[in-house]
Amino acid sequence: xxxxxxxxxxxxxxxxxxxxxxxxxxxxxxxxxxxxxxxxxxxxxxxxxxxxxxxxxxxxxxxxxxxxxxxxxxxxxxxxxxxxxxxxxxxxxxxxxxxxxxxxxxxxxxxxxxxxxxxxxxxxxxxxxxxxxxxxxxxxxxxxxxxxxxxxxxxxxxxxxxxxxxxxxxxxxxxxxxxxxxxxxxxxxxxxxxxxxxxxxxxxxxxxxxxxxxxxxxxxxxxxxxxxxxxxxxxxxxxxxxxxxxxxxxxxxxxxxxxxxxxxxxxxx
Numbered sequence: 175x176x177x178x179x180x181x182x183x184x185x186x187x188x189x190x191x192x193x194x195x196x197x198x199x200x201x202x203x204x205x206x207x208x209x210x211x212x213x214x215x216x217x218x219x220x221x222x223x224x225x226x227x228x229x230x231x232x233x234x235x236x237x238x239x240x241x242x243x244x245x246x247x248x249x250x251x252x253x254x255x256x257x258x259x260x261x262x263x264x265x266x267x268x269x270x271x272x273x274x275x276x277x278x279x280x281x282x283x284x285x286x287x288x289x290x291x292x293x294x295x296x297x298x299x300x301x302x303x304x305x306x307x308x309x310x311x312x313x314x315x316x317x318x319x320x321x322x323x324x325x326x327x328x329x330x331x332x333x334x335x336x337x338x339x340x341x342x343x344x345x346x347x348x349x350x351x352x353x354x355x356x357x358x359x360x361x362x363x364x365x366x367x368x369x370x371x372x373x374x375x376x377x378x379x380x381x382x383x384x385x386x387x388x389x390x391x392x393x394x395x396x397x398x399x400x401x402x403x404x405x406x407x408x409x410x411x412x413x414x415x416x417x418x419x420x421x422x423x424x425x426x427x428x429x430x431x432x433x434x435x436x437x438x439x440x441x442x443x
Contacts, residue, residue, distance in 0.1 A: 318364030325373035351376035
């Protein structure tokens with residue numbers, strides 16, 4: 175991502191808004207609730223432009239406003255959650271405060287520990303410690319069966335290795351939409367890790383939507399080189415999204431986060 179450090183307030187906020195949506199959705203496990211928090215941050219800036227700290231990078235300034243709202247509300251999970259998202263309540267209650275936020279900011283959003291500290295208003299050393307704790311606590315909380323939809327062999331092998339090393343079982347790798355549907359029919363996954371563009375020009379989005387018709391509670395992580403296209407806030411979009419090229423940390427973080435939630439919503443092709 176190209177960081178915007180100058181220009182007017184609207185330009186600076188707009189440049190980082192898609193990434194705030196990604197962070198908020200992963201944090202809440204829901205497109206709808208994540209976007210609601212993102213909108214609350216925008217409304218706070220509109221009502222008080224001084225809340226956007228112009229001495230920080232655009233992303234850090236915007237995320238800092240979001241974080242102030244998030245902690246004020248107690249970072250709650252809704253009582254209306256059902257399915258796996260409801261079960262996540264007990265896991266989240268055992269996690270050290272601030273660990274998930276620090277982990278997402280550092281891994282998915284690729285902020286340095288110093289920047290995470292700026293967003294969360296803590297020292298960089300504490301931010302680093304929170305990320306370390308998050309990995310330990312979340313790895314102990316959830317494990318399951320992961321299905322991979324990826325047509326590039328090298329990437330598929332890499333994703334399979336990362337997933338297996340985390341203690342999850344990989345049910346298989348599919349390279350096409352039809353292959354993915356068939357694989358899901360043989361063994362129901364607890365999580366789907368999917369590319370967008372597949373080998374035969376079929377769509378990972380279509381494959382996931384077909385699978386979710388039969389298994390609606392399965393969380394999904396999408397991988398794409400163009401995350402901005404799926405972070406517009408217009409229509410159904412994913413709650414969990416990794417940018418290509420990805421890092422091992424990003425994959426590990428996203429898998430751990432997604433295992434807590436099943437509220438990833440289907441996409442329209």
